Amino acid sequence: MKKVVIVGGGIAGLATAYYLQTRARATNAPIEYQLIESAPTFGGKIVSARADGFVVEGGPDSFIAQKPAALELCRALGLGDQLIGTNDAARKVFVWSRGQLRPMPAGMNLIVPTRITPFLTSSLVSWGGKLRMGLELFIPPRRDDGDESLAHFVRRRLGAEALDKIAEPMIAGIYVADAEDLSLQSTFPRFLEMEKKYGSLIRGMRQQPRPPQNGKAATSMFMTLRDGLQELVEALLDQLDHDALLLNRRVVALRRDAGAYHIALNDGAAIRADAVVFATPAYVSAELLQAIAPELASALRAIGYVSTATVSLGFRRAELSHSLEGFGFVVPSSERRKITACTWSSTKFNHRAPDGYALVRGFIGGAHAEALMEQDDAALVQTVRDELRAMMGITATPVLTKVFRWHKANPQYAVGHQARVTAIERLAAQQTGLYLAGAAYHGVGIPDCIADGARVAAQLLKLEEP
Numbered sequence: 001m002k003k004v005v006i007v008g009g010g011i012a013g014l015a016t017a018y019y020l021q022t023r024a025r026a027t028n029a030p031i032e033y034q035l036i037e038s039a040p041t042f043g044g045k046i047v048s049a050r051a052d053g054f055v056v057e058g059g060p061d062s063f064i065a066q067k068p069a070a071l072e073l074c075r076a077l078g079l080g081d082q083l084i085g086t087n088d089a090a091r092k093v094f095v096w097s098r099g100q101l102r103p104m105p106a107g108m109n110l111i112v113p114t115r116i117t118p119f120l121t122s123s124l125v126s127w128g129g130k131l132r133m134g135l136e137l138f139i140p141p142r143r144d145d146g147d148e149s150l151a152h153f154v155r156r157r158l159g160a161e162a163l164d165k166i167a168e169p170m171i172a173g174i175y176v177a178d179a180e181d182l183s184l185q186s187t188f189p190r191f192l193e194m195e196k197k198y199g200s201l202i203r204g205m206r207q208q209p210r211p212p213q214n215g216k217a218a219t220s221m222f223m224t225l226r227d228g229l230q231e232l233v234e235a236l237l238d239q240l241d242h243d244a245l246l247l248n249r250r251v252v253a254l255r256r257d258a259g260a261y262h263i264a265l266n267d268g269a270a271i272r273a274d275a276v277v278f279a280t281p282a283y284v285s286a287e288l289l290q291a292i293a294p295e296l297a298s299a300l301r302a303i304g305y306v307s308t309a310t311v312s313l314g315f316r317r318a319e320l321s322h323s324l325e326g327f328g329f330v331v332p333s334s335e336r337r338k339i340t341a342c343t344w345s346s347t348k349f350n351h352r353a354p355d356g357y358a359l360v361r362g363f364i365g366g367a368h369a370e371a372l373m374e375q376d377d378a379a380l381v382q383t384v385r386d387e388l389r390a391m392m393g394i395t396a397t398p399v400l401t402k403v404f405r406w407h408k409a410n411p412q413y414a415v416g417h418q419a420r421v422t423a424i425e426r427l428a429a430q431q432t433g434l435y436l437a438g439a440a441y442h443g444v445g446i447p448d449c450i451a452d453g454a455r456v457a458a459q460l461l462k463l464e465e466p
Contacts, residue, residue: 001030004460005263005273007251007288009037010044011446012438013279014236015073015453021240023461031460034271035240036263038250042237045409046446048228049402053354055228056312057361058404060446061343062086062222062229067447069454070232071223077235082227085220090347092326095124096337096391097165101329104166110188111154111167112201129161137202141195149415151179153191157201169330173341175444176308176366176410186417226351229446254288261433275433277456281305282411282440293434296427302420303440304412307405308365309373311384312345314400317358322392324358329391333368339387340366357399362387367412377403411440435459 004020006013017035024031041047045059063070065085074083094101105122107115113133120130136157142148148156150171154163163179172179175187184192194204225231237245246265253264254276263271278285286300328343341363346353353359362384365373375383381401388394414420421441428434437452 001032002274003272004031004033004275004277005261005271006033006035006277006279007263008044008279008284008438009035009039009042009245009247010279010438010449011046011233012449012453013037013044013277014042014233014240015450016277016279016437016456017240017244017453018073018236019454019457020460023457027461029461032244033241034244034246034273036246036249036251036265038248040248042245042247043230043233045406046229046233047404048230050228051400051402052314053357054312054314054359054400055352056314056359056400056402057228057345058310058402059406060229061345061349061361062224063446065219065221065223067443067445067451069447069451071219071447073450074225074232074235077232077239079225079231079235082225082231083219083223084226084350085224086222086327086348087350088220090325090327093170094326094329095165095169096329096331096335097124101391103326104170108166109205110170111158111162111191112205114202114205124165125161129159129165132159133162134202135159137200139200141199145192145196147183147185147415147418149180150182150184150187153184154179157195164332164334168334169332169341172367173330173363175413176306176340176363177412178367181367181412181414183413183415183417186413186421224349232446251288254292256292256431259432273433275435275460277435277437277460279437279453281408281438283408285436289434293427293431296424296431299420299424299427300440303417304414305408306365306367306410306412307370307373307407308363308410309380309403309405310361310363311380312359312361312400312402313381313384313388313398314353315358315360315394315396315398317356319396320358320394322394324360328360337387337391338369338372338383339364340369342388342391359400360388360394366410373405411444413444 006016020033047058049056093104102124106118113119154167168179172182194201198204250266251263252266255262261273261276282300282303286297290297324344324347327348330341331337339362343361345361346359380403428436435456437456439449442448442452
C-alpha cells in the first residue's frame, strides 16, 4: 500500500485528496492518503459566514464557468441544484474616476470595446483616450513570443488611459497585482494569441462567436452556490475519509531516507510517506523543502505574495440612498483611494441578504497598499465606511460587519512566471514522489486549483500502473 501525504487543506489540497480517493477506489489502486492542514478549518480562502440571513464570502465569491473544473466538481458532489449565476440583468460595473462613479461602457470585453456607440458616449475615457484606443486597429502586432507585463501590453496596443481607467483596475485587480509586473502570458494569454492571429484585439473580438440570439447563455459567466462557496468545501469533506484528515497540525520538518519521506508534525507525531504533495503557498513549501531540495526551495521563493482584506457590511435597504444597480465598482490605483474595489454582493447574487437588507463588500490592500490591511478590525471597518460615504454617499450604520484578512495569500504572477513555473516543476520532478499544486502555479481561480489537484492525483495514480 502506497502512502501519500497532502500538505495544505485549501481547495487544491482538498481536490487532490478527493480525486485521488475517488479514482483509487474506482481502479482498486492500493493507495491511501493523509491530508494535513495547519489551520482549524479546511478550505483556505473559501470561507462563507452565514448570519441573520446574510451570506458573506470572506474570499472568492464565485468561479468562472468557462473553466469547467469547478462546475464539474460541484455537480459530481450533488451540488448541481445549488448552483446560481450572477443576476445578469443588473450587470453593470462602475469605475471611480475624477470624483465620481462612471459606468464601464457597455460591450467592453475586459479591456476591448466591442460596441461603438456606448464606447463613444462614455464619460469614463476622454476623447483623446478613445481615439488612441481606436487606433489599436492599425498598430502592427509584436513579432516575438516573449512575455510582457499587462501595463506594457495595454499601453502598446490601447494607450495609457485605457491602462489607467480600464485594464489596471479590472485585470490587475483580479490578481491584486501591480500592472507593471503582472505577466500577461500567465494571466490573459488570449490577448497575446489574438494579437498574433488577427493583428488587433478589436478585430479579434469581432471574430469571436456571438452569444445565442435570445441573449441567454447556458450558464452565467460567473457561478456560485446558494449558501456560499463553503458548501463546496463541506461537500468535499463529507466525501473524504475522515480518519485521513488532520486539522490544527503543522508540518515542521521533512527528510527523505531509504526511499521514503519522513514528516514531523508540531505535536510530535511522525508520518512516513511514499509521496508528498505540497498544496501550500510557495514560500511555505520552500521552507519545508530547504533541507532536501535547496535549489527548488530557492525557485519557489521567487514567487511573491501580497496581503489583502475584505470588509463586508450589511445595511437596512431603506437607509441607503444609493440604488446599488450594478455589481459594484473598481478603483484605479492612480485615484489614491483606500479601497481597491467594492462589490454590491446582494445585487450581484441572490440569497446574499434577507429581504429589506443589502450587502456590500470592500477590498483593501494588494500590491499598492498592503500596509492598510494591517489595521485592526475596527479601523478596517471604519476605513471602508469612510470610503463608501465619500464615494457612494452611504451614511447608514451597518447592522452587520465581517472582516477577513488574507496575509500573504495572493501569489503574484510576475513577468516570466511561466518560465519560472517550468523550472520549478523540472526541479520538483528530480525529487521522486514530490508534487506541487495550488494557486501559485497554473492559475489563481477556484477552477484552476481544482484542475491542478486533479492533475496531481492522476500523476500519483501512475505510480501504481505496471
